[in-house]
Amino acid sequence: MQNRRVGEVLVGAGLGVLLYLLVTGYNIIPLLAVIGLGGLLYFFLEQKGVLHNSSMVNSAPRVELPFEDIGGQETAKQEIKEALEFILHMDQVQKMGIRPLRGILLTGPPGTGKTLLAKAAASYTNSAYVAVSGSEFIEIYAGVGAQRVRNLFKSAREMAKKMGKSSSIIFIDEIEVLGGKRGSHASHLEYDQTLNQLLVEMDGIATEDKTRILLIGATNRMDLLDPALLRPGRFDRQVRVELPDRHGRLEILKLHCRNKPLADDVNLEQIAKEAFGFSGAHLESVANEAAVLALRENSPQIHQEHLREAIEKVIMGEKMDRTPSDEELQRVAVHEAGHAIISELVRPNSVARVTITPRGSALGYVRRTPEQDQYLYTRSFLEKQIMICLGGAIAEEIIMGERSTGATGDFEEAVRMARRIITSGISHLGIICQESISQEVLSQAIRSIITAQEQVVRQLLYNCRSCNAAIARLLVENETVAGEQLRQYLSPGLQIGA
Numbered sequence: 001m002q003n004r005r006v007g008e009v010l011v012g013a014g015l016g017v018l019l020y021l022l023v024t025g026y027n028i029i030p031l032l033a034v035i036g037l038g039g040l041l042y043f044f045l046e047q048k049g050v051l052h053n054s055s056m057v058n059s060a061p062r063v064e065l066p067f068e069d070i071g072g073q074e075t076a077k078q079e080i081k082e083a084l085e086f087i088l089h090m091d092q093v094q095k096m097g098i099r100p101l102r103g104i105l106l107t108g109p110p111g112t113g114k115t116l117l118a119k120a121a122a123s124y125t126n127s128a129y130v131a132v133s134g135s136e137f138i139e140i141y142a143g144v145g146a147q148r149v150r151n152l153f154k155s156a157r158e159m160a161k162k163m164g165k166s167s168s169i170i171f172i173d174e175i176e177v178l179g180g181k182r183g184s185h186a187s188h189l190e191y192d193q194t195l196n197q198l199l200v201e202m203d204g205i206a207t208e209d210k211t212r213i214l215l216i217g218a219t220n221r222m223d224l225l226d227p228a229l230l231r232p233g234r235f236d237r238q239v240r241v242e243l244p245d246r247h248g249r250l251e252i253l254k255l256h257c258r259n260k261p262l263a264d265d266v267n268l269e270q271i272a273k274e275a276f277g278f279s280g281a282h283l284e285s286v287a288n289e290a291a292v293l294a295l296r297e298n299s300p301q302i303h304q305e306h307l308r309e310a311i312e313k314v315i316m317g318e319k320m321d322r323t324p325s326d327e328e329l330q331r332v333a334v335h336e337a338g339h340a341i342i343s344e345l346v347r348p349n350s351v352a353r354v355t356i357t358p359r360g361s362a363l364g365y366v367r368r369t370p371e372q373d374q375y376l377y378t379r380s381f382l383e384k385q386i387m388i389c390l391g392g393a394i395a396e397e398i399i400m401g402e403r404s405t406g407a408t409g410d411f412e413e414a415v416r417m418a419r420r421i422i423t424s425g426i427s428h429l430g431i432i433c434q435e436s437i438s439q440e441v442l443s444q445a446i447r448s449i450i451t452a453q454e455q456v457v458r459q460l461l462y463n464c465r466s467c468n469a470a471i472a473r474l475l476v477e478n479e480t481v482a483g484e485q486l487r488q489y490l491s492p493g494l495q496i497g498a
Helices: 002-023 029-048 074-088 090-095 114-125 144-163 190-203 246-257 268-274 280-296 304-316 326-346 379-400 405-423 439-463 465-478 483-497
Strands: 103-107 128-133 167-173 212-219 237-240 351-355 365-368 480-482
Touching: 074 090, 074 103, 074 114, 074 212, 074 237, 103 114, 114 128, 114 167, 114 212, 128 144, 144 167, 144 190, 144 212, 246 268, 246 280, 268 304, 280 304, 304 351, 304 365, 326 351, 326 365, 326 379, 326 405, 326 439, 326 465, 326 483, 351 465, 351 483, 379 405, 379 439, 379 465, 405 439, 439 465, 465 480, 465 483, 480 483
Parallel strands: 103 212, 103 237, 128 167, 167 212
Antiparallel strands: 351 365, 351 480
């Protein structure tokens, strides 16, 4: 209010001076032009936050989030809780002469719950919570980023004092933007100055502070961070927040489905099994999309089919209204049937669904379900993956007479698998140095691996050609074939092929 009154007095005095100059015959046009340009510059700088100390703190009330409401990250939660004990039991920490933890770095793929863990940490310690993004600190004006870092720590202390709390947690998302390696930005030193100020502020966190500050950073590009930021004394704990396993996916689905009307036929364990590789964000989207599909069909409850359809929508996107010609539809059906047959032969009970419904950029696809989550791969496993990739094109060749461009993505995936066999040192080349091996030798090795699997796939599909044709006809009629139905067709086909 006081600033507003001072502004009103200044405006009034300025108008009075201009009126006096006008009465005395002074040409005030140049003066008005200068004032106008000054006003535009002030407005521009004000919008950019240069002329005021923007704390970037959201004043909206924070919703309490307990760790129990975060599923699938038991290891990460346990590590964070152990680190937070330094805030909860500061008296004991001081008696032992322990330096307080200054920072916790959360690393891992996008959508795994790093932001939720930071919010839960604030709830767990009853701390004030300040959340910003790394991109908010970068400006073209020298010194602005460093000023914002100072204001951030100052605001965190002021917020804790205002809320009557003894600790405050600062969460910086996408910290790789703020904390990137110094010297990597050739245009100007604003990035480096901002990082230097962050390092200074972290070094200034002490045990004797009235308000204990803990910085939590989140990134999925740890390789971009400056080494000075990662040393002990700044980020003292580095917590990996990985993709959830099957049990974790089940817990996340239960959390996101607890406010949704589920039908009796819903089996969340099966959905968790089929959602291999999904992050927490993906699983939340699955639950949400299933509810949308049920609402679209005027169904009062969410059924198992809605959840399965939601998985496909999250993976591939919405159904497309493209209508392939009859010949293209037949070719797509043969192609997908070839993938499914080879998948069942090399890994029984792995196919969940085969469809020729266009989604995204795909005219059809086979959704497979792994028996268990797998993180290490043998050569035989990767060779079987290559066989599955080649099944569609070779099925087209055997039944339709020639291949099509629809197998381009399959071939790229097969090459990637073959390259992985070579670079992992489990090919006939043995252990190699990727930098020293020639492209010609690498290309020949990839071709050798793929050609060997191609011969095996061709023989298998030739023996199952009648079964392949039957499944393709069923796909043309129904657009979708469930894994159980596929296996009923496949068993007699194998007997004929034998």
